[in-house]
Amino acid sequence: MADLKRIAICGFNLESNRFAPSCARPDFEENMYFQGDEISRQARLETPAIHLGVKGFYAVMDAAFGGVEGWRAAPAVIVGSTPAGPVEEVFFKEFLQELRERLQAIGPVDGVYLCQHGAAVATHTHDPDGDMFALVRGIVGPDVPVIATLDLHANVSEVMMDTTDMLIGYRTNPHVDMYERGEEAARAMLEVFAGVRPEKFRIRLPLVAPSVTQLTAEGYPYGDLIRLGQTRIGEAVMNVTILSGFAFGDTPKNGMTVITHTRGDPALARRVTTELAEAGWADRQRYRTAMISLVDATARAKTVGADGTAEPLLFADPADNPGGGGRGNTTYILKSFLDAGVEGCVLSVFFDKAAVAVAVAAGVGARIKVTLNAEEDTEFSDPLAVEARVVSLHDGRFVGHYGMVAGTTGDTGATAVLDLGGVTVICISKRQQCRSSDYISAFGIDPAACRSIVVKSRGHFRAGFQHLFPAERILEIDVPGLTSPNLANFDWRYLPRPVFPLDPDAAWESS
Ligand SMILES: [Zn+2]
Numbered sequence: 001m002a003d004l005k006r007i008a009i010c011g012f013n014l015e016s017n018r019f020a021p022s023c024a025r026p027d028f029e030e031n032m033y034f035q036g037d038e039i040s041r042q043a044r045l046e047t048p049a050i051h052l053g054v055k056g057f058y059a060v061m062d063a064a065f066g067g068v069e070g071w072r073a074a075p076a077v078i079v080g081s082t083p084a085g086p087v088e089e090v091f092f093k094e095f096l097q098e099l100r101e102r103l104q105a106i107g108p109v110d111g112v113y114l115c116q117h118g119a120a121v122a123t124h125t126h127d128p129d130g131d132m133f134a135l136v137r138g139i140v141g142p143d144v145p146v147i148a149t150l151d152l153h154a155n156v157s158e159v160m161m162d163t164t165d166m167l168i169g170y171r172t173n174p175h176v177d178m179y180e181r182g183e184e185a186a187r188a189m190l191e192v193f194a195g196v197r198p199e200k201f202r203i204r205l206p207l208v209a210p211s212v213t214q215l216t217a218e219g220y221p222y223g224d225l226i227r228l229g230q231t232r233i234g235e236a237v238m239n240v241t242i243l244s245g246f247a248f249g250d251t252p253k254n255g256m257t258v259i260t261h262t263r264g265d266p267a268l269a270r271r272v273t274t275e276l277a278e279a280g281w282a283d284r285q286r287y288r289t290a291m292i293s294l295v296d297a298t299a300r301a302k303t304v305g306a307d308g309t310a311e312p313l314l315f316a317d318p319a320d321n322p323g324g325g326g327r328g329n330t331t332y333i334l335k336s337f338l339d340a341g342v343e344g345c346v347l348s349v350f351f352d353k354a355a356v357a358v359a360v361a362a363g364v365g366a367r368i369k370v371t372l373n374a375e376e377d378t379e380f381s382d383p384l385a386v387e388a389r390v391v392s393l394h395d396g397r398f399v400g401h402y403g404m405v406a407g408t409t410g411d412t413g414a415t416a417v418l419d420l421g422g423v424t425v426i427c428i429s430k431r432q433q434c435r436s437s438d439y440i441s442a443f444g445i446d447p448a449a450c451r452s453i454v455v456k457s458r459g460h461f462r463a464g465f466q467h468l469f470p471a472e473r474i475l476e477i478d479v480p481g482l483t484s485p486n487l488a489n490f491d492w493r494y495l496p497r498p499v500f501p502l503d504p505d506a507a508w509e510s511s
Contacts, residue, residue, distance in 0.1 A: 039073075
């Protein structure tokens with residue numbers, strides 16, 4: 001049995017918004033913190049709580065080696081937080097220490113799968129992802145294949161490039177291909193086991209576009225570029241990864257990144273990457289936002305609320321997206337809708353642990369007076385005093401059916417449905433974005449019966465609402481927040497300048 005392939009599994013998943021409050025151990029333990037054999041158990045569950053990339057990776061390996069006993073998964077540690085600010089130095093170093101000890105205990109391996117986000121920053125460094133990759137490479141040595149999957153919002157450093165054999169990015173935004181990219185990582189590793197030597201080349205463009213413009217649906221420039229890249233896949237080209245990056249990381253490594261992996265042909269990797277980078281740069285003027293004003297949005301919500309025959313509308317608040325480090329609790333839209341007397345609206349979801357506690361103490365059916373954001377002091381998260389009826393209370397656990405949460409178990413923590421009169425607010429205790437209509441139906445409300453819905457999300461919700469709302473009935477509202485698509489609102493400190501579109505005259509030429 002000594003020749004069974006042993007593959008270490010690990011990962012650190014955080015998208016850091018430089019302008020948001022820092023995060024530490026509790027943020028990871030609340031969201032995803034799996035160690036040792038629990039990783040393998042999760043990976044083989046029907047609806048796991050672990051990252052779906054791990055599930056995809058295991059599925060391919062189990063099939064390739066004739067079952068669970070045909071290879072040796074060597075699971076170390078995989079963690080993830082809801083997007084937040086920089087990770088605190090003390091916790092990150094503790095995590096690295098745990099990873100080091102676990103990898104040393106595992107001993108020699110034949111490969112490493114890194115299930116990574118790739119856009120973390122730490123309070124002490126711009127590149128914690130690179131630190132982790134370097135640690136892994138240092139332990140396993142130069143000859144063991146190290147293959148990572150990355151979120152397409154990853155900001156890739158030189159260290160991340162130099163310490164890995166392949167960096168395989170998601171190709172969909174909203175991200176509905178995590179499972180498939182985990183599968184792809186496994187298939188690539190099998191090729192390396194069979195003797196293929198991946199060669200990669202990357203170019204980083206001075207292009208840091210607002211996240212709302214980086215969708216991959218038809219008609220969006222980023223989607224067009226990714227699809228162009230996929231036409232180059234073939235016998236020689238293994239993988240084309242094009243990462244839009246995450247603006248709010250505000251790091252020197254920001255910028256849209258093209259990486260081509262070939263089967264042993266470095267010149268071809270360079271050629272394909274250059275061609276795609278040139279195409280992406282030539283298309284840069286198309287990365288434009290299309291938001292409407294709060295006044296306009298309020299009027300439209302009022303109209304559909306009053307007219308039962310009008311088509312329902314879905315409003316997004318991209319500036320307060322927990323998926324980008326937002327707190328998920330600003331009240332600009334809620335206050336405007338309440339003041340205007342909007343009817344038939346559901347806001348899903350609003351993060352306010354203290355408000356949920358008030359509702360739980362009062363019980364279902366009670367009328368309460370509560371101040372939203374009473375215990376929150378982050379910029380933009382203003383308090384708002386409201387009166388509400390407690391419609392229902394929930395433990396927050398549900399199985400998702402749509403979009404990115406399909407086939408996974410969701411958990412919003414203790415959850416209260418509050419009727420504020422015209423606007424119903426689904427109040428949660430675990431900060432996260434509304435990624436699908438499951439975040440409404442799980443709490444006893446029929447999403448198809450709402451006159452309007454407000455989500456605090458930049459774009460991931462689209463995959464989970466497309467069965468109810470065509471794109472033309474989805475409207476993004478321009479309000480302040482930690483994740484505002486108006487990039488000029490921010491005090492950038494570390495972005496490489498000049499960079500498009502912040503600096504409209506930014507120039508780039510392939511060398
Ligand atoms: Zn992402």
